């Protein structure tokens with residue numbers, strides 16, 4: 111038999127918009143013994159996870175639980191459960207993940223209405239509110255933090271407009287949850303999807319979601335129709351019933367309720383990981399965690415600007431956890447990334463679609479978001495750019511970041 115080497119992944123400094131480095135406490139949690147999914151010891155861990163998710167999402171919603179799958183599984187679960195074929199879904203798009211909401215909504219049979227913004231900027235909330243009143247969608251689906259462009263969308267008044275017009279507001283907060291404030295109840299968000307491998311710093315493989323009674327009412331209405339049809343011996347009607355079994359929130363919430371109706375087998379080790387990751391987030395405290403993300407972002411930006419690099423995107427809507435840098439003219443962005451990885455063990459991200467070859471993206475998320483990593487990436491990037499013959503101000507970046515840290519995190523103009 112062919113012999114395979116021992117598994118020995120390199121220790122990397124991961125400065126991408128996910129997946130990011132994971133706290134050893136979370137990795138340790140994943141190595142604990144398996145419990146059966148109806149073992150009271152395990153259901154207690156499920157309940158505690160739901161409680162901590164309520165704090166994370168800043169909500170009183172009963173329904174806060176993870177979907178087993180990567181973040182887009184959470185998006186898909188919410189959309190397939192709330193969209194009935196023919197429903198109008200308004201999607202404001204300002205980057206790649208807005209297009210994902212369109213794609214999934216179309217597969218659910220929605221009539222999608224798109225609002226588009228040039229990449230690198232976001233919407234004035236008024237523009238979205240106008241569209242809500244004009245188009246009267248049943249659902250508004252939008253992204254909070256766009257990792258593809260490094261922009262963050264403000265929500266002022268959008269939740270209220272959705273209540274007035276009886277629309278459900280579904281928000282992809284995959285990139286922001288645990289790194290930037292996401293106030294589910296205060297902003298009147300009806301369903302929110304988070305991610306694990308970004309600011310929560312848990313491996314990829316689960317998608318925590320929350321939703322309120324407005325969403326639940328629609329899910330239960332579809333479930334009642336389904337049950338009625340079955341009792342009458344009729345075939346399930348496509349469109350009326352939820353088109354997915356795995357992602358049917360009606361069944362999932364029965365599994366996460368005291369009824370514990372069997373659905374799938376909960377991903378035991380991932381649940382341990384999520385529970386430990388949430389414990390770390392709440393021990394740090396949300397406000398302090400958000401401040402930490404802003405502090406290291408500011409140090410990184412100070413260093414990049416001192417080096418003479420320019421940032422991409424409207425600074426007024428910059429996402430604190432992703433910094434996009436314009437690749438200087440004539441530089442092979444992929445060659446720079448390869449040297450960072452091969453010589454320094456640092457990973458930064460490239461970009462998608464219209465931005466391919468135009469920008470690099472540096473994440474400052476979760477466990478990866480720390481002074482050591484910021485200084486490490488600035489020093490390495492400077493060296494690699496000099497190696498590539500780029501005309502930058504050598505010696506300035508680390509001094510600017512160190513000066514920022516010495517002033518203990520005071521805001522620094524760039």
Ligand SMILES: *Cc1c(COP(=O)(O)O)cnc(C)c1O
Nearest residue numbers: 180181182207255257282284285
């Ligand atoms: C990363 C990301 C996703 C997709 O996450 P997967 O875990 O890869 O499925 C969706 N939306 C946003 C905003 C993201 O940043």
